[in-house]
Amino acid sequence: MNAPHPAAMQREQLYRDMSPLNLTPLWEVLHALVPPQPTTPCVPALWNYGEVRPFLMRAGEAITAEEAVRRVLILENPALRGQSAITQSLYAGLQLILPGEVAPAHRHTQSALRFIVEGTGAYTAVDGERSTMRPGDFIITPSWTFHDHGSDADGPVVWLDGLDIPMVRFFDAGFAENAGAKTQAAARPDGTSFARFGHNMAPVRHESPYGATSPIFSYPYERSREALEQLECHAPVDAWDGVKLRYVNPLTGGWPMPTLGTFMQRLPAGFGGQPWRQTDGAVYSVVEGEGEVLVEHQGQQWRFAFGARDHFVVPSWHTARLSSATGCVLFSFSDRPVHQALGIHKEERLS
Numbered sequence: 001m002n003a004p005h006p007a008a009m010q011r012e013q014l015y016r017d018m019s020p021l022n023l024t025p026l027w028e029v030l031h032a033l034v035p036p037q038p039t040t041p042c043v044p045a046l047w048n049y050g051e052v053r054p055f056l057m058r059a060g061e062a063i064t065a066e067e068a069v070r071r072v073l074i075l076e077n078p079a080l081r082g083q084s085a086i087t088q089s090l091y092a093g094l095q096l097i098l099p100g101e102v103a104p105a106h107r108h109t110q111s112a113l114r115f116i117v118e119g120t121g122a123y124t125a126v127d128g129e130r131s132t133m134r135p136g137d138f139i140i141t142p143s144w145t146f147h148d149h150g151s152d153a154d155g156p157v158v159w160l161d162g163l164d165i166p167m168v169r170f171f172d173a174g175f176a177e178n179a180g181a182k183t184q185a186a187a188r189p190d191g192t193s194f195a196r197f198g199h200n201m202a203p204v205r206h207e208s209p210y211g212a213t214s215p216i217f218s219y220p221y222e223r224s225r226e227a228l229e230q231l232e233c234h235a236p237v238d239a240w241d242g243v244k245l246r247y248v249n250p251l252t253g254g255w256p257m258p259t260l261g262t263f264m265q266r267l268p269a270g271f272g273g274q275p276w277r278q279t280d281g282a283v284y285s286v287v288e289g290e291g292e293v294l295v296e297h298q299g300q301q302w303r304f305a306f307g308a309r310d311h312f313v314v315p316s317w318h319t320a321r322l323s324s325a326t327g328c329v330l331f332s333f334s335d336r337p338v339h340q341a342l343g344i345h346k347e348e349r350l351s
């Protein structure tokens with residue numbers, strides 16, 4: 001055994017002596033603090049809807065929407081169990097509402113998106129305007145707007161909740177409060193926000209009613225699907241993405257929400273996509289059809305076959321490629337607007 005190096009002993013003594021003052025040496029951690037490339041703890045994962053759905057229905061028997069406030073099964077990244085996070089910055093969950101139920105009105109600084117997975121006829125009311133839910137609709141709850149959910153449907157309705165909860169928690173910037181009443185009185189008819197802002201037109205005199213968030217509450221699937229189908233037939237198909245569009249805030253042309261970017265894409269039948277990686281980890285909800293995602297990271301491989309209503313996550317800087325023998329439609333969301341606002345977004349298209 002060699003005797004401990006005097007310099008090493010001197011350093012250890014230094015660390016011990018200064019520790020009570022809450023001081024610690026940078027040089028021991030520098031390489032981990034400023035890594036050559038992203039080193040996310042997150043792992044890729046898929047939630048098969050056929051496996052998840054029975055637990056949602058059991059939750060429906062175990063607790064009412066009102067008692068739960070929000071009856072949601074959180075999709076937790078397997079590497080972040082206990083943190084209510086699907087990536088370091090994003091929260092995702094599947095929310096169930098049964099006929100006649102009410103999820104009471106509240107508001108919070110966290111922004112939320114709803115992507116409707118199963119069932120028609122539930123609604124979310126934002127700021128006194130209801131949006132009726134249909135599968136494939138993308139619905140927004142802007143930061144600090146009162147919202148309640150309810151259902152006039154004749155069966156269960158399930159949607160994907162995507163929120164910036166971990167991001168807001170990181171900034172210690174979260175506020176929340178309950179409304180006085182369980183449900184909001186209707187201030188305007190369903191569809192008013194879409195009539196005002198959803199037709200490539202806008203009221204002549206208006207201010208952005210929800211700040212940095214889109215004034216459209218609901219982006220109907222019918223419209224998105226029609227656009228993708230038309231583009232698949234008449235426009236070049238991207239070798240990485242198939243036909244992919246991003247949702248926009250019509251007042252700015254930018255993202256619908258300041259923290260969450262949302263996308264819908266169609267992979268044509270027979271599509272075998274090229275691989276890519278990007279800094280924004282993304283959550284996918286399969287709308288229609290079937291396909292496969294292959295993810296690679298540091299010598300590890302994950303291969304997930306997916307079908308309608310399945311959900312999966314591709315973490316930051318993991319190489320992914322999508323394919324589909326029969327064609328499919330995918331919704332996805334990520335924290336890309338924040339990466340871009342900070343000037344740290346990076347994407348590599350590989351081949």
Ligand code: GTQ
Binds near residue numbers: 070093163
């Ligand atoms: O619907 O307001 O999944 O506040 C998590 C937190 C849904 C909601 C969630 C929430 C909501």
